[in-house]
Amino acid sequence: MSFLLTCPNCGRREVEEFSFRGQYRPRPAHVESFEVRANYVFFETDHEGKRLERWYHSSGCRRWFLVERDNNADPRSFWFSDLDRP
Amino acid sequence: MNVRNDDSPHLPARRGAVSGRGERAGELDLTGSRLTEHPSVQVPRDGLSVTLFWNGKPIVARPSDTVASALYAAGVRIFSRSVKYHRPRGLFDNQGLGSETLVTIDHEPNVRADRRRVEEGMWIEAQNAWPSVDFDLMAVNDALLPLLPNGFHYKMFHKPRWARRFFDRLIRRAAGLGTIDTAGHRTETRYEKRYRFPDICIVGAGPAGLAAARAALAHNRRVLLIDDDLQLGGHCAYSPVIVNDCDDRDLCGLSEQMAALRLIDSILGHANLEVLLQTTAVGLYEDNLVVAERGTELFKVRADSVIVATGASDRHLVFADNDRPGVMMARGVERLIGLHGVKPGRRAVVVTCHDRGYETAQMLRGAGTRVAAVVDARVKLPSIQIVSDLHNARVPIYGGETVHSANAHRTLRSVTTGDLAGLQANRTISCDLLVLAVGFKPTLGLLSMAKGPPRWHDERQIFTVDELPRGVYAAGDVNGYGSFARLYREGWEVGIAASRGQASPVSVREGSEMIMVLPADIESRGEKHFICKCMDITRAEAHRSIAEGFDQVETLKRYSNMEMGPCRGKTCYEAVARLAARDTDQGTGRPAAEPGMSSAAHSSPGRPADRTLAEVAAALFQPPCAPISLGVLAGRSRHLAPIRRTAMHDLHVQAGATFFGMGEWQCPHSYGDPQKEVQMVREGLAIIDVSTMGKWEIGGPDALALIESALPGRFGDLAVGVMRHSTICGKDGRLCGDGMISHLTAGRYYISTTTGNHSAMDSLVEWWITDRGLDVHYRNLSSVLASVHVTGQRALEFLQELVDIDLSNQAFSHLSCGQAMIANVPIRLFRTGFTGELGYDIHFPAEYGESLWHYFLERGEPHDLKPFGMEALRILMLEKGHLIPGIDTDGPAAPCAAGVGFPVGDDRAHLVGKAFLGQFEARGLDNNTVPYKLAPGAPIPPDGVVILDSGAIVGRVTCSRMSPTLGHGIGLARVAARLSAPGCHFSIRLPDGRDVEAEVLAGAAYDPDGVRLRA
Amino acid sequence: MSGARLLKKSPIAAVYRRLGADCVEVAGWHIARHVVDLERERRALREAAVLVDWSHIGKVLIRGKSAARDAAKIDSRALQLAPLTSCRTAKTAILALTRDEMMVLSPPGSDAAIVQTLDGATSSVLNQSGGTGCFALAGPRRDEVIERSCATNLRRDRVPIGAAVQTTMHRVHCALLRTADADILLPAREYAQSLYEALLDVGSSPGLLPAGIATLPPRFDLGG
Secondary structure (H helix, E strand, C coil), X not given: CCCXXXXXXXXXXXXXXXXXXXXXXXXXXXXCCHHHHHHHHHCCCCCCCEEEEEEECCXXXXXXXXXXXXXXXXXXXXXXXXXXXX | CCCCCCCCCCCCCCCCCCCCCCCCCCECCCCCCECXXXXXXXXCCCCECEXXXXXXXXXXXXXXXXXXXXXXXXXXXXXXXXXXXXXXXXXXXXXXXCCCCEEEEXXXXXXXXXXXXXXXXXEEECCCCCECCCCEHHHHHHHHHHHCCCCHHHHCCCCXXXXXXXXXXXXXXXXXXXXXXXXXXXXXXXXXXXXXXXXXXXXXXXXXXXXXXXXHHHCCCCEEEECCXXXXXHHHHHCCCECCCCCCHHHCCCEHHHHHHHHHHHHCCCCCEEEECCCEEEEEECCCEEEEEECCEEEEEECCEEEECCXXXXXXXXXXXCCCCCEEEHHHHHHHHHHHCECCCCEEEEEECCCHHXXXXXXXXXXXXXXXXXXXXXXXXXXXXXXXXXXXXXXXEEECCEEEEEEEECEEEEEEEECCCCCCEEEEEECCEEEEECCEEECCHHHHHHCCCCEEECCCCEEECCCCCCCEEECCHHHCCCCHHHHHHHHHHHHHHHHHCCCCCCCCCCHHHCCCCCCCCCCCCCCCEEEECCCCEEHHHHHHHHHCCCCCHHHHHHHHCCCCXXXXXXXXXXXXXXXXXXXECCCCCCEXXXXXXXXXXXXXXXXXXXXXXXXCCCCCCCCCCCXXXXXXXXXXXXXXXXXXXXXXXXXXXXXXXEEEEECCEEEEEECCCHHHHHHHHHHCCEEEECCCCEEEEEECCCHHHHHHHHCCCCXXXXXXXXXXXXXXXXXXXXXXXXXXXXXXXXXXXXXXXXXXXXXXXXXHHHHHHHHHCCCCEEEECCCCEEEEEEECCCHHHHHHCCECCCCCCCCXXXXXXXXXXXXXXXXXXXXXXXXXXXXXXXXXXXXXXXXXXXXXXXXXXXXXXXXXXXXXXXXXXXXXXXXXXXXXXXXXXXXXXHCCCCCCCCCCCCCCXXXXXXXXXXXXXXXXXXXXXXXXXXXXXCCCCEEEECCEEEEEEEEEEEECCCCEEEEEEEEEHHHCCCCCEEEEECCCCCEEEEEECCCCCCCCCCHHHHC | CCCCCCCEECCCHXXXXXXXXEEEEECCEEEEEECCCHHHHHHHHHHCEEEEECCCCEEEEEECCCHHHHHCCCCHHHHHCCCCEEXXXXXXXXXXXXXXXXXEEECCCCHHHHHHHCCCCCCEEEECCCCECCEEEECCCHHHHHCCCCCCCCCCCCCCCCCEEEEEECCEEEEEEECCXXXXXXXXXXXXXXXXXXXXXXXXXXXXXXXXXXXXXCCCCCCC
């Protein structure tokens, strides 16, 4: 059943209001090999602990944001612009 | 005839205020089973004024009765027949925990009679029995079924195969309890969903729950108090025990019943308190979601904190024939007396192992029931007042003993008692009531859902769930038996902790409060010891299941069906866990040598090997906690599912269109005859509502950059006033959509896409903008603009009359776009041609939908303009070989595999899917989507049939129609690359087994050079 | 017939026809003056709840980094608005939906002027008056309709007067503006009829009636 996720704009909402779109990682440059770019598209890393994910608030403000989700603890939501990019 | 849904908490009418004239108004009590007073509890005093019918026989009852207490008072002892053996079952816990009292009321099956208040005229029928519940022919199962192997329904009646259907039907008829009302007496029932957001949700209104509510209200919290009973107070609502040492001095010295009433009065009516009675919390989910059911309403409660104060129920005692009518739980008996003023029987035997059991015996005596004996598992009797009273009254008390069997001929006649190991029977005592007062086990369902399987708590000799997640608290009997004072204090402290968001206080019980002795039952010998009464599982069957290898409590539960019945494990979970611990050799999983023998030798009576139990968890409780109907889960969903309608929807309805669903959209399929509609387009003029398309506008400095990074086509050279088709590819390079890009005004691009995926497109475009950090004005116009397509050779001539710009071929050629006015309405105009005829897309503000549609039809009358639907459009597009991504292509379709080829230059670094687009050409293609035609007169295959080559499946037909224009069948197929060259032949297999031959076309079936489009 | 003025229709025009509503023309819009009858509607507004179609009001969406600054051209208070709040006069309301998206609600027929005022704005300006429906839920028992309709916590202490949130009701996405006497719902046009009918369905228990602008004309503030 549904848990609650925090949208940076709208606050805590039922998770059904959101669309989950997978892991967020920096995209490999187009000069990388085909294998590297294909792996980026098809394989996500699945591990215990923290992972950055893309979520979309489809039934609310309709904005994309990031969630740092530790599958052992509570998630932390924030805007893309607040992420420190490498 | 459903549960009364008054929002006000319901105190039984009798308390203080007597309904009507008081005693004996209405019918007389002829059975002598009604009490109007009792020495230690207040009993109801309303008269017998309600008439109900039990299997056709009229019965009178008090308004305060439940159906069960009314039937019991009228002398009914057999309420139902068990599911498998058809053994007679009677009132047991009197609380709706099990399945003994399931009856059909007013065509509603499986109603728990002890949970339903009586109403005038109720028609109550027994279930699962024929011809009657008193004489049930299926009781033959009791003799026959034990001859079948354990779990026979998994192993037998599969062969011979021809007989299997017969056995299936037979077993199906015999299975289950109530019958669903298919005659439609109950179809008007309205089920509703309701949402609640309290600060604190308290489940259980016993002393702990009430105290917690009091504390929370004192802290100004909004409290929702839920209880599944018909009145507040929990187990105190009928308890004679005197309260001592309570923190609230006002409650001391009163009976628990009176103290509970006073406590209730002190909080009822508080502005921040909402009370839901007769409401069962069926599940507790993550982030404090409590789902509760009240008759026809489903409450979804999101609370900041949840306090689970669900209390405890009587411990189950396992002995021979423990399921007979006449065997009752102690609280069940106390409820009969205290809540309903019904004398439970003439002669009773009370089995106990703790002091509280003696209070039950005393209460029975006060109700006029003769206590024939008290059987106490403890050797040393307690030195309490009641024991002296019983001695003085010459009631025999047998220490160090337990009950061995209940002897009955349909209902109880006598019980046999003896030693704790079940080896030596000492005496038989005649009685019509056996009261089981052997302790309490916590109702752990919700806590288990919050955390995990219950674990054995050594100190308190019960199962508990510890380390609850933040925001979930437990208070009261659910942490172990305690005095009123103890439960009050615990509830109060937990209420404070929940109000402040603090950690839960540690639960404390003192030695004298805890019931330290387990009844000696699982160990004793004998037959027909029922562990799970709901599913008719005896101890012997459970033991055989363990012997077959199902020795873990979770697999044992599922294989044997224990805990899977209507009680959901509430009655039997502890017994099942103790059995699993007892009957498997300490940790090795091998069954013990002989049930009853080895354990008796190793343990002291009444205190079985605790270590084994500690290793065994009870089975995890899963929602729902109590049986729940599918109707209440569905609510109004079926009626409330949203439909998306175009601005002209109702006009299509009025014109007699048939509709089909495209996702949530309702689209007009046709207005009568799609083949004729196709001809209308080809021969002259027609109009279709295409408002379901997605429409976006992209402007701003980075508009072109966004488009070029998202779409594989080239658009830098797209002049103003021109449009171009493009595919849309996913990040893996696969085809996921297509659309038209129009350069409307300088720097402003307008994109329209097919309906199928435009909702997903929205989030996708938002993502591209967010991810690439582009400066664009992105506006979703899908709702703002409606659109129609006017098409046919006469389209130009018709539209030129209405539009204020020059539409001639020179000024507005094929694939032009622009803005104009029609009847003072601003429109966007696009000369497309997806039908293969001259055609114009007209997009206009949706609020003009109805008016403009009427206007078109009116002005189009002299031109013979008629509307056509999506089916005709599909045929028209098929005649032109246009494919629809997602329908004519499947997931793995490469853009070029669909015949949409283009080069991808190296300078398009950021193009979505770029990594893959180049790969397709290099790797070659396995499949293609190709247009084909059939010979005239050949049967038209349905969509989706397979294409064969020498018996192997090499593809499938994605769309197939009769073309009225060409006079033969045409279609699109996805087929192996080697069969996809123009002129190739392949075989389509029809559903009836015939084959029809198709020929691949080089281009469109109709007007392959597009001459008609450019005229 | 060129030059004829075509009427703008509410997304629930079909419902008007079905219920026999009494309609009028307001600023080129065809809108219901009353749906059931004036007397019953007024009583429901006083004692139970009403659902009023305000789909003809102006709705303009401003989106961009400088959305608040651009909206301030309409009402200077917009500059101070935090997301999920609004500033209102009796006739106009500005909702801050996110930090870069504002919606301007204005009297029927005034949306063209609003768009004109915003000409030259750096943000994207979209006139959504026809693409978005608008329903006002009013009356003392309106909370009983909401609590049967929405899984989002809309408790008055968490979502106070003046709040502007976006959520889903009966699986229809909509924005919600809370005023002192009404909850104003703004669903997309294609969903509006479904939402309207769903609200009337669950609202039957607390006595919700459909009503017209004669019972409750559009306004966002009691004044002040």
